[in-house]
Amino acid sequence: MKLIFRYRYLLFRRLLQIGLLLLFFGGNAFGWNVLKGNFSSAMLFSTIPLSDPYAVVQIMATGFIVATDALIGAAIILVLYGLVFGRMFCAWVCPMNMISDTAIFINKKLQLNNNLILSRKIRYGILILGIILSFFLATPAFEAISPVSTLHRGIIFGMGGGWAIIAAIFLFDLALLRNGWCGHLCSIGASYALIGKFAFIKIRHDSEKCTDCGRCFEVCPESQVLDIINIRPGIISSSECTNCSRCVEVCDDNALKISLRNPMIRKK
Amino acid sequence: MAGGGGLLWGTAITEIRAEEITLRPPGALDKESFQKACMKCGQCVEACPYDTLLLATFSDNKGIGTPYFEPRAIPCYMCTNYPCTEACPSGALDLKELSGEDHIPSINNAKMGLAVIHRESCIAYWGIQCDACYRACPLMDSAIVLEYETNYQTGKHANIKPVINSDICTGCGICEHVCVVEKSAIHVLPRELAMGEVGNHYIKSWDENDELRINNKTDKPEDKNDDIESAIEYLNDTNDLFAE
Numbered sequence: 001m002k003l004i005f006r007y008r009y010l011l012f013r014r015l016l017q018i019g020l021l022l023l024f025f026g027g028n029a030f031g032w033n034v035l036k037g038n039f040s041s042a043m044l045f046s047t048i049p050l051s052d053p054y055a056v057v058q059i060m061a062t063g064f065i066v067a068t069d070a071l072i073g074a075a076i077i078l079v080l081y082g083l084v085f086g087r088m089f090c091a092w093v094c095p096m097n098m099i100s101d102t103a104i105f106i107n108k109k110l111q112l113n114n115n116l117i118l119s120r121k122i123r124y125g126i127l128i129l130g131i132i133l134s135f136f137l138a139t140p141a142f143e144a145i146s147p148v149s150t151l152h153r154g155i156i157f158g159m160g161g162g163w164a165i166i167a168a169i170f171l172f173d174l175a176l177l178r179n180g181w182c183g184h185l186c187s188i189g190a191s192y193a194l195i196g197k198f199a200f201i202k203i204r205h206d207s208e209k210c211t212d213c214g215r216c217f218e219v220c221p222e223s224q225v226l227d228i229i230n231i232r233p234g235i236i237s238s239s240e241c242t243n244c245s246r247c248v249e250v251c252d253d254n255a256l257k258i259s260l261r262n263p264m265i266r267k268k
Numbered sequence: 269m270a271g272g273g274g275l276l277w278g279t280a281i282t283e284i285r286a287e288e289i290t291l292r293p294p295g296a297l298d299k300e301s302f303q304k305a306c307m308k309c310g311q312c313v314e315a316c317p318y319d320t321l322l323l324a325t326f327s328d329n330k331g332i333g334t335p336y337f338e339p340r341a342i343p344c345y346m347c348t349n350y351p352c353t354e355a356c357p358s359g360a361l362d363l364k365e366l367s368g369e370d371h372i373p374s375i376n377n378a379k380m381g382l383a384v385i386h387r388e389s390c391i392a393y394w395g396i397q398c399d400a401c402y403r404a405c406p407l408m409d410s411a412i413v414l415e416y417e418t419n420y421q422t423g424k425h426a427n428i429k430p431v432i433n434s435d436i437c438t439g440c441g442i443c444e445h446v447c448v449v450e451k452s453a454i455h456v457l458p459r460e461l462a463m464g465e466v467g468n469h470y471i472k473s474w475d476e477n478d479e480l481r482i483n484n485k486t487d488k489p490e491d492k493n494d495d496i497e498s499a500i501e502y503l504n505d506t507n508d509l510f511a512e
Contacts, residue, residue: 027314028310028313028314031314036311036314036355037309037310037311037314037357038308038309038310040307040308040309040333041307041309041311041357041358042309042311043311043355043357049357051307051357051358055307055308056307056358059304059305059307059358062304062305063304064301064304064305064359065359066305066358066359067356067357067358067359067362069356069357069358070307070357070358070359073357126273129273129274129277132274133274133277133278133281136278137278137281137282138300138303138304139281139303139304140304140308141277141278141281143307143308143333144280144281144332145277145280145281149308149333150326150332150333153308153310153323153333154325156310157310157313157323157325158323158325159325159326160324160325160326160327160328161325161326161327162325162326162327164326165326
């Protein structure tokens, strides 16, 4: 029981990730009407469209006027993640998170080196390059190669040769760079980091309780966001934080908790 | 580095584009627009009640994540309520493409491809009685018609030959599905692959509407000045002949 409590958010995230995939899979295989489509574009209860905003932006960059369903879907996602969830798609929904976390887990167990040094800003470059290439190649460029889309589409509709891409990402994360894909290259994650700039759900830190044990830095997939730990109280303001809440679980000092942004108290 | 990455990325995408012979669901936009518009969400595939539509994987060479079908395996059964077209959120499948002049969508206006017959492997052309494709066609006696011809081998029978009407054929592929020979003698091809184009040089003088095309002629003669003299001069110019 204690163990479950210790991993409560991780368990809930896995349940949500697998549950959503299951609902999508059932939508395709058994005709369930809860969620149809995949994470690029979906239909909730056959009435509410949901679309990946970055995919829609890419389609618009090709010069095609997107139909209203996809536009409404993207707007709903924009509002949801932009106002409430922030970058939670990455840690709570995206199936690539499980691949990435598995690679990190094995990497830490085997104490492998991570010799490659990459800037975490590369993903924003890829994000923009994807839009530019969509324009010049007249096809949604990131969608055409996206390992994330390949993974969820593969799980829901059949993988084909897509395993090769997923395996490549897994090995890259495992042997070359911890969190290499999700934390450095993925431009879908970058798009959600931009969208969730002013989102409401945030991790809050209480520096008075903090004993500087450093456990949060150990588990954090985006440890650059933990800039206020043991320095000053407040929210983890960077939108690169995925609200995965691993830090909350591992903190024995109760110095971190899931909280809401307080619009009244803004840091100077 | 960004430029190099972009170049590599672009090359990869051009490499994994769909094969020419990919058949798309009813209501699909033309090839270029479809490639732009498709979200790769697979909702059309899920909407298809016959499991006709497939979602291309990385290794299918049909454009990753895009819907396609292979009629010899499962053809399009032309649902009158076109669930696949209606399911599309992005407009890559568009009801307008199924609408005729009356602006009312109908599956019979679908143009997924065009059936083409290979006569040499069609046993009906041999003179053997077979009208499998003709009878299976959802637009029987319209998209596929039968032509009668004397069978000169026997002298007293008829060859009853299926012939496709390209104005009507929707490319559903039921004919390809039912064809009785080992490898179907009738294939559905994308229309731009299967069809020719006359251009502006030939006009049907016996067809009043076609004759109107003369008025719309846009081709200009190459030499705008009609410089006949220089042409004659060129023809009479013998200098080059004695150059050596």
